[in-house]
Amino acid sequence: MAGTSSIGGLASGLDTASIINQLMTLEAASQTKLKTQVTTEQGKVTALQKLNTALQALATAGKDMAVPTTGTWSTLKATSSNTGVAVTATSAATPGAFTVTVGQTALTHQVAFTDAHAKTEVVTGATTSVVLKRSGEADLQVDTANGTLEELAGAINAADAGVRATLVRTGSSGGVDQYRLLVESTATGASQDFELTDSTGAALLGGTTVRAGRDASISIGGITATSTSNTFADVVPGVTITLGASATGTADLTVARDADGQSAAAKGFVDQLNAVLTQIGTLTSNTPEARGTLAGDSTLRRVAGALQDTIYPPDGTSMAKYGIQVDRYGKVTFDPKKFAESYAADPVATAAAFTGPTGFAARVQKVAEAASDKYDGTVTAAITTHTSTITRLNASIERWDDRLELRRQTLERQYTALETALSQLNSQSTWLTSQLDSLSASTQ
Numbered sequence: 001m002a003g004t005s006s007i008g009g010l011a012s013g014l015d016t017a018s019i020i021n022q023l024m025t026l027e028a029a030s031q032t033k034l035k036t037q038v039t040t041e042q043g044k045v046t047a048l049q050k051l052n053t054a055l056q057a058l059a060t061a062g063k064d065m066a067v068p069t070t071g072t073w074s075t076l077k078a079t080s081s082n083t084g085v086a087v088t089a090t091s092a093a094t095p096g097a098f099t100v101t102v103g104q105t106a107l108t109h110q111v112a113f114t115d116a117h118a119k120t121e122v123v124t125g126a127t128t129s130v131v132l133k134r135s136g137e138a139d140l141q142v143d144t145a146n147g148t149l150e151e152l153a154g155a156i157n158a159a160d161a162g163v164r165a166t167l168v169r170t171g172s173s174g175g176v177d178q179y180r181l182l183v184e185s186t187a188t189g190a191s192q193d194f195e196l197t198d199s200t201g202a203a204l205l206g207g208t209t210v211r212a213g214r215d216a217s218i219s220i221g222g223i224t225a226t227s228t229s230n231t232f233a234d235v236v237p238g239v240t241i242t243l244g245a246s247a248t249g250t251a252d253l254t255v256a257r258d259a260d261g262q263s264a265a266a267k268g269f270v271d272q273l274n275a276v277l278t279q280i281g282t283l284t285s286n287t288p289e290a291r292g293t294l295a296g297d298s299t300l301r302r303v304a305g306a307l308q309d310t311i312y313p314p315d316g317t318s319m320a321k322y323g324i325q326v327d328r329y330g331k332v333t334f335d336p337k338k339f340a341e342s343y344a345a346d347p348v349a350t351a352a353a354f355t356g357p358t359g360f361a362a363r364v365q366k367v368a369e370a371a372s373d374k375y376d377g378t379v380t381a382a383i384t385t386h387t388s389t390i391t392r393l394n395a396s397i398e399r400w401d402d403r404l405e406l407r408r409q410t411l412e413r414q415y416t417a418l419e420t421a422l423s424q425l426n427s428q429s430t431w432l433t434s435q436l437d438s439l440s441a442s443t444q
Helices: 016-027 029-065 149-159 259-284 298-311 336-345 347-354 360-372 378-442
Strands: 076-080 085-089 096-104 108-113 129-134 140-143 163-173 176-188 194-198 208-211 216-220 223-227 231-236 239-243 250-257 324-326 332-334
Touching: 016 029, 016 378, 029 259, 029 360, 029 378, 076 085, 085 250, 108 194, 129 149, 140 149, 149 163, 149 176, 176 194, 216 231, 216 239, 223 231, 239 250, 250 259, 259 298, 259 332, 259 336, 259 347, 259 360, 298 324, 298 332, 298 360, 298 378, 336 347, 347 360, 360 378
Parallel strands: none
Antiparallel strands: 076 250, 085 239, 096 216, 096 250, 108 176, 108 208, 129 140, 129 194, 163 176, 216 223, 231 239, 324 332
């Protein structure tokens, strides 16, 4: 307060500070209403922003579902009658069925050395190096420090040359554990063969027992396919077959549209649409029992109506035959049984009802985008309007602050003047009383 003080009832005995505060409360009633309006408007903006986010997410979901060649509608489910034969399919596959006969699985090239030794025995021959010979590649010299069996296995693994070494305990001799060296290729296939000799090319550890690597093979309709691994990628366009290590016999493979997955996706999309409709319904509710933050808002009601109307295609039909309807409460319902029946009868037409530029998903996307577009969306515009209202109200509140401050200063000056006048009157009264008392004493 600019240079004004209040004498709190020194002369009058009144609690002038409380009186001024009460008067200021009355004076500030209009400003208080403005502050309440700001709180209300802020609540509306927050609610609209949450709705806008939900509408944007719905538009994105609609965009994804509307594409017929990817995502939900391109999903195929592949199954196998043989647990040892796994199958997967991509969108490039064609629905169908065929039988696979397993010829053989792929194996690594494996070399088991004959002699057993203690880990600390020197086993590399004339030098401490050995030579790894692989088909189509230059010989590789592997240095082993001191040439012991343990060092030999470690050096082979450290070389990272496409083979791995393992020491296999075979028993003990004289209380010392004995091990044989097993070396195998890290990859499968007939081309993985190798030899391991000492530095002169002579045999190591008493010679070897060899299990040759081999390619996997399968037969489809009498046509044989081979693979260096147990995986046959795109052996049929879009279909990958993987053999288990012990796979044998035949497998009936089926590639079909994933009706269950597509039904779940359609239900999920409808659930997301309903969540938005429920959100709008809660916000715009205008009943004695439940009054929403945006009760009766016509903009939001139009958005809800437009979303509900998306179940009607441009040709005047509806999505009812595909299990989608609007109930009496304004919610979109999904009947998985009807969807399954329509999909089984005509999967192409069912997919077309949801996809494409005029399909159900695209219609929902269009409405959601029109409402939530960051530049000219109807809900976005409502947010802008309410935000502008908040700005205007806050400016009015600031002006009221200045006005109320001036009013308080005026009241304080008035009550200070009152107390000063009363104080002067009291002083005069006291002086007159003393004069009268003096006169009375002198006449006696």
